[in-house]
Amino acid sequence: MKTDPADAFRVRVARHAALADPARLHIVDLLTVGDFSPTELQAELGMPSNLMAHHLRVLEDAGLTVRRRSEADKRRSYIRLAAGALNGLAPGAEHGATRVLFVCTRNSARSQLAAALWRQVSEIPSTSAGTHPADRIAEGALEAARRHGVDLPEVPPRKLGKVAAGDFVITVCDNAHEELTSLDGVHWSVPDPLRINTEEAFESAFNDLSGRIHDLAPKLRAA
Template identity: 60%
Template sequence: MNVERGAEPRRSEQLARRAALHAALADPARLQIVDTLNLGDASPSELAEALAMPSNLLAHHLKVLEREGVVGRTRSEGDKRRSYVHLVPGALDDLTAGQVRQVPRVLFVCTANSARSHLAAALWRQASEIPAVSAGTHPAEAIAPGAVESARRHHLKLPRVRPQHVDGVRADDDLVVTVCDRAHEELRLPVDVHWSIPDPIRAGTPEAFDHALEEIGRRVGNLAPRLSLPTNPTDVAPAATR
């Protein structure tokens, strides 16, 4: 059999990489961390609380996962002392969780309800039959023009509605997804999933809005197959009216 020069070293490197990844995931605690982060980002303190794990033990497991490129960290745009841990895109393409739960509606929340949360709801409506709405903790006067333009560039239907406060939108059975660090840190109600998405309004460039749209779309694509409507849904609010 003819072997291309350099092929065997590359194969050895790939095998070593796969072995290291499997070793990193061989610990039940690290698998639990990965399962938790599979739906959204979390700070180390939130992970420790959710998994009932001592902070020093969590730090050890995160170090192993970071070393193998499974997880990464970003600094919070709200509380600069805080960071969020996330799964590295593509690191676990062959490891997918099953369906998580049944929900009647998904509520996306950011601070101003002027960009990220609206884009998330619009992308969700393309990916899932589960209704979606959006809201903010400090609603702006209108949707950001940059978000409207980004949606137009990507042929995404973005309803031109006035931003709303989360207190006037949330229903008891909503699955709440925060898409901004500030909203996640100051929200007084339970949050099911957090996505640490940089605020495109700060940069104000088309590239920033397109990057936010792409990142939200990736996460929507990951979460949508893991949720379904209840078998007997009742009183589900129509997403298009919010």
């Protein structure tokens, strides 16, 4: 049975609301490493039993926690995080894609690095293209890839053609994004390392792309 996206969204809202209270967030922080009895949680937070009972009830109602009766002292129970309790709490919708297409102006650095980085973290195919491709990949991009052990084939940059249905398009260059006003996709404003053309500039671009790709990959599913 499929879950209604609206229902799933309401669940996320309820969980965020439950976690908005500092005491409940503290309780969940503790539960990420182990199970606690209500009495143990009271001691950790210095909180009276009636207030602790209220917070635990809110967390249970939001589907964040479950409790189990102790096998030793049957009067005691243990609180634990519910399975998948924290899944999907990071903002961002899930998207389907048959391929990820990274676009910049010259297709000589940022888009090439992004496509190579993507191949390390996702089974969804990736490729790259440029609006005005250069003759070859920038040496700084190749060196950055080598430093980080990323396989970046030295293939000629290619011109952006027709975008295929199912492509998840990401422009990684402000010039390309502002030129392709009719292109349906997302934009990452990554500074051009070739403007400065230093090792530090390429490292900065590499790290920026790597962080964004690791954040996005869990939100894309193969269509």
